[in-house]
Amino acid sequence: MIALCLSAGALSTALLTQSFTLAWMHSVEKIRWEEDWKIENNLLHVSSARIKGTGAGMEPPLDAIFKNGAWHYTPHLKPLKSVILTHSPYTKEYELCIEFTCKPLSSYLPNLEESTTITLEACER
Numbered sequence: 001m002i003a004l005c006l007s008a009g010a011l012s013t014a015l016l017t018q019s020f021t022l023a024w025m026h027s028v029e030k031i032r033w034e035e036d037w038k039i040e041n042n043l044l045h046v047s048s049a050r051i052k053g054t055g056a057g058m059e060p061p062l063d064a065i066f067k068n069g070a071w072h073y074t075p076h077l078k079p080l081k082s083v084i085l086t087h088s089p090y091t092k093e094y095e096l097c098i099e100f101t102c103k104p105l106s107s108y109l110p111n112l113e114e115s116t117t118i119t120l121e122a123c124e125r
Helices: none
Strands: 002-008 011-015 019-025 032-040 043-051 065-067 070-073 082-087 095-098 101-104 116-124
Touching (some): 043 116
Antiparallel strands (some): 002 116, 019 032, 032 043, 043 070, 065 070, 095 101
16 A cells, blocks of 8 residues: 655654645744645645745745635646655744644654654555
């Protein structure tokens, strides 16, 4: 079965899901950003995104639609083999949402180093 694998250094875990939302708070504007992802053909596909405001480096694309308090749009990205995220004490942590339950990425990787990178990718489990 295909799963979502998270890894950081020697730490790793597999989550049995075919879709997830990646969410984070903009480090300067303190505005939430969310991206919906699907796993298809062992690749990560971003299918939609939402920004709950605008600001420094957060301008929604021209085709975005404002509804329910957020800018909604479809990112025009090719499928990715992996997504690499920075984990740092200087910014609010990324959240991974599965079936409407959001948790900080560190909750999936106990003993995560204070400053590191976290890789998300499809894997067989």
